[in-house]
Amino acid sequence: MRRRLVISYLLLMVLVLMALETPLAVTLATRETDRVRADRLADATRFASLGGPALRGGGPGPLDSELAAYDDLYGIAAALVDREGGTVTASVSWQPGSGTAVALDTALAGQQFSGPDSVWPWVNEPVVVAVPVTDGGEVLGAVVTATPAGKVRRTVASWWLLLTAIGLLVVLACISTAFGLAGWVLRPVTELDAVTHEIAEGDRTARVRPRLGPPELRRLAASFNNMADAVSDVMDRQRAFVAHASHQLRNPLTALRLRVEELGPSLTDDDGRAEHRLALEETDRLATLLDALLTLARAERAENQRVTVDAAEVAASRVAAWLPLARHRSVTLRLDAAAAPAYARTVPTAIDQALDALIDNAVKFSGTGEEVTVAVRPADGGIALQVRDTGPGMTASQLDQATERFWRAPDVQNVDGAGLGLTIVAVLVDASDGRLTMRQGRPRGLVAELWFPSPEEPVAGPASGDGTDGTGPAERVGSAAG
Template sequence: MRRRLVISYLLLMVLVLIALETPLALTLATRETDRVRADRLADATRFASLAGPALRGGSPGPLDSELRSYDELYGIGAAVVDRDRRTVVSSASWQRAVGTTEAQAAALAGQQSSGPESVWPWVDGPIVVAVPINDGGEVLGAVVTVTPAAAVRRTVTTWWLLLAGIGLLVVLACVLTAFGLAGWVLRPVTELDAVTHEIAEGDRGARVQHQLGPPELRRLAASFNNMADVVSDVMDRQRAFVAHASHQLRNPLTALRLRVEELGPSLTDPQGRTEHRLALEETDRLALVLDALLTLARAEREENERVTVDAAEAAESRVAAWQPLARHRSVTLRLVTSGAPTYAWTVPTAVDQALDALIDNAVKFSGAGGEVTVTVARRDGGVALEVRDTGPGMTESQLGQATERFWRAPDAQNVDGAGLGLTIAAVLVDASDGRLTMRPGEPRGLVAGLWFPAPDEPAAGPDEPVTGDDEPRCGSGGPGAGVGGAGSGADEADPPAPDRLPAAAG
């Protein structure tokens, strides 16, 4: 936009210069030509006053010496012709040139003649002046002078070059002024664009300086800041409401569960015991949803603080934490790493919570006899983690909906979980400038991938490919996740294990 403004200013200035300098250049050329023509007419008129006796008496007299001296002094050829156009006397450099015939004819008709009207730098040709020789009202002949125009052309060219130089300086000054003016006008727009990108990248405290630029843009900047304040306040209120509501509802929910548990021993009817068990399961499910909402609100409220995390160590810890649940469900859970530290630059707990969500889903949907492999390696200038399972997998449409809040595949509605695990993982990965990808595995299952950027000064070695030939390091023991342990990790010590939203996945 700045370039367009500068070009428009420059075009306007060039048009103004052309409108001003073109008439001035023409005037200068005409004025210089008129000055020379006036001098030649005065000289020719003086020669004509001396030529009368020469034409009547047939003797040039003093006219011959006058023309010769004139030619030697000024380099201008001159001649006197009679009414029959015969040359009576002439100077040494006299020679007929273009326009002399017409000038002689006009002079013999009793009129003074001079031409051209203007001398142009690109046109050759002399200045021809002819004056009639009168005696008692009778035209006896004419005096013709031929003046070389090279000096006039040089003078005109000098004037035009001076005008061009002045115009160039004016254009340069206009360009500098235009850049300054455009910068002043567009500085609020540029800053507004930068602040918009900063806010989009998560810095909700970024604001525009509203004291720059013209008044209209200052008002726009102030309006934008007010809008950003309102939107930020609304988002804070919304997240605070979700966090507070989730936290406050857990207390009455816990009390309700205790009261329902106390009713258990008093129930003797098998149907009543079944309803009692279902009521307890529903309270557990509601607690799971509240914990997941609280975790999501906290994740979205992060101000993108970054820390250096050893992804290999975090993966080993999470695999060990999920081993009890994997053994309970007869699923083989293993870890494949190079054994060396693999550092990532992420928001706090991003690696842990994302792995918890993916491992929980993989173990939950792999089924008895299934396998879940967690792989950590350096790749593409960062850290890549993969969770590969042997579950049913997902369709393309399910992959596109996997990170939507509360979305669950039709055939996974009865599986424990709140439907927020992958959403929380996606929020944390995005806040870390990382990537969360999911694709079908071969021949079946799901491959969920995480990529996090490396710190500015990585402590690890060169990139290592992800292969299955490395000696796996499988975690064991660790804090138990419990059967169906898919909590959000908001306020409890159990590892967060949000459910797999789509139907399959490994």
Template sequence: MRRRLVISYLLLMVLVLLALETPLAATLASRETERVRADRLADATRFASLAGPALRGGAPGPLGGELASYDELYGIGAAVVDRDRRTAVSSRDWRPGPGTEAALDYALSGQQFSVPDSVWPWGDDPVVVAVPINDGGEVLGAVVIATPADGIRRRVTAWWLLLAAIGIVAVLACVLTAFGLAGWVLRPVTELDAVTHEIAEGDRGARVQHRLGPPELRRLAASFNNMADVVSDVMDRQRAFVAHASHQLRNPLTALRLRVEELGLSLTDPQGRAEHQLALEETDRLARLLDALLTLARAEREENQRVTVDAAEVAASRVAAWQPLARHRSVSLRLASVAGPAYARTVPTAIDQALDALIDNAVKFSGAGGEVTVTVRPADGGIALEVRDTGPGMTLDQLDRATERFWRAPEVQNVDGAGLGLTIVAVLVDASDGRLTMRLAEPRGLVAGLWFPAPVPAGPAAPAGTAVRGPAVSPDGPAVSAR
């Protein structure tokens, strides 16, 4: 936009210069030509006053000496021609040239004549003037002077070069002024664009300086800051509400579960015990839902904090933690990791919770006899983790919606889960500047991929933060591409 503004100012300046300097250049050429032409007409008139005896008596008289001296002094050829166009007397260097015949036609008809009106730098024709020689009202002949125009062209060219230099200086001044003016006008817009990107990347405290630029843009910056304050406050209130509500509901839910559990001791009817067990399971499901909401609120609140973790060590820890559940469901769970540490830069507990969610999904949906493989390897300047399962997979439409909050595939509505696990994974990966992808596996199943950036610089020693662990979450379906 700055370039467009500068080009607009420059184009306007060039048009103004052309509108001003073009007529001025033509006027200068005409002025220089007119000055020389007036001098030649005066000289021709003086020669015409001396040419009468030469034409009547046939002798040059003093006119021949005048023309010779004139040619020697100024290098300008002149001639006296009678009414029959015969040259009566001429200077030594006189040569008829372009415009001579037309000049004689006018002069012999009793009129003064001169050509051209203006001498241009690219022309080479001389300045020709002709004056009639009169005697008692009778035209006896004419005086013709042909002046080389080299001197006029040099002076006109010098004037035009001066105008061009002035124009170039004016254009340079316009460009410098235009850059300064465009910078002053666009500085608030540039800062607004930068702050918008910072807020989009998670820095909700970024604001625009509202004391720069024109008044309209200063008001826009102030309005943007007010809007950002309101949006940030609303988001903080929303997250605080979710976190507080989830936390506060945990206490009465715990008390309710204890009371329901104690109530089961007095039940003797088998059907009543079955209903009692269902009530306990529902309280457990509600507790997991509250834990997931609290985890999500905390994950979204983690904006800029980063820690360096050993992804290989975290993956080994999570695979070991999920082994009992995998064996219980007759699922083979194994780890394929690189030898040595694989450091990644993430928000706290991002890898822990992401692997918990993906491994839980893979074990849950693989079924008895299924296989789940967790892979850790360097890739694309960072660390890539994959969780591959042999479950039923998902359709492309389901993959597109898998990270929506509380969304669950229709065929797994009765499977335990709250529909928030993959949402938490997506938030944690995005906050870590990572990537979450999902693709179909061959011949069946899904491959959930995580990528996290490597620390800069990557130190060889085990960094602080490796031991950070997050609670296991209970998600419900594979994820889609996020970030």
């Protein structure tokens, strides 16, 4: 857009310069030509006053030496012709031509002639002046001069070059001014575009400076800031409501579960005990849902904070934490990571919660004898954490919906869960400027990969493990796994 504005300003300026400089250039050429023609007419008139005796048969007289000296001094050819067009006397460089023939015809008709009207730099015709020689009203002959146009052409070309240089300077000044003006006009639009991207990427504190550009765009910037404030406030209120509601509902839900649990001993028939068990399961399910909503609200609020963590160490601790459940379900859970630290820059607890959700899903949906692997490795200037399982996996359409809130695959509706685990993972990864990718495993299963950026500056610390026992994460988990 800035380029279009500059081009439009420049085109307008070029048209104005052409409209002003073209007539001026023509005027300068005509003025210089008129000056030369006036000088030559004065000279030719003086020669005509001396040509009368020569044409009356008295011989050239002093005119012959005058023309020779004139030609030698100024390089201007001159000649005296009689009424028949015959040359009576001429300077050394005199050369009759088509231009002089027209001039002589006009002079012998009793009129002065001078031409051309203007000398152009690309035309090399001489400036020809012819003056009749008369005696008592009778035309006896004519004096004609032919001035080389080289000097006039150079003078006109110099004037035109000066005009061109001035025009170029004006154009350069116009370009500089146009860029400044276009920048002043478009600066609010550019900043509005940048702030919009920043807000879209998660920085809800970004705002447009309202004192930039013309008044109309200032009002637009102020309106945008007001809209951003309103949207941010609504989002804060929504997240606060979800967090508060989830937290406040925990207390009555806990009390309700205790009351339902106390009813167990009083139930004697099998149907009553079955219903009692189902009621307890539903309260547990509701508690899990409230915990997930609270975690999601907290994750969305922490989107602007960044901490540096050792992803390998975190992965080792999470694998160690999930090993008992994996053993209980006869699922092999192992860690594939180097002993060296793998530092990543994330929001607080992002890797912990994301791995918890992914390992939970992998263990939950893998059958007896299946295998779950958590791998940590450097990739693309950051750290990649991969959770692979050999379970049933997901179809391509299910992978597209997996991170939607409360979505669950149709074939796992009877499995415990709130449908928010992968949503929380996606929010945490996005807030950390990372990536979450999921794909079908080969030959079966699911592969979920997290990628987080590395810190901009190297992290000083022990070369392996946490620096306390000299062992790396993989070694510690291996020993825990027995």
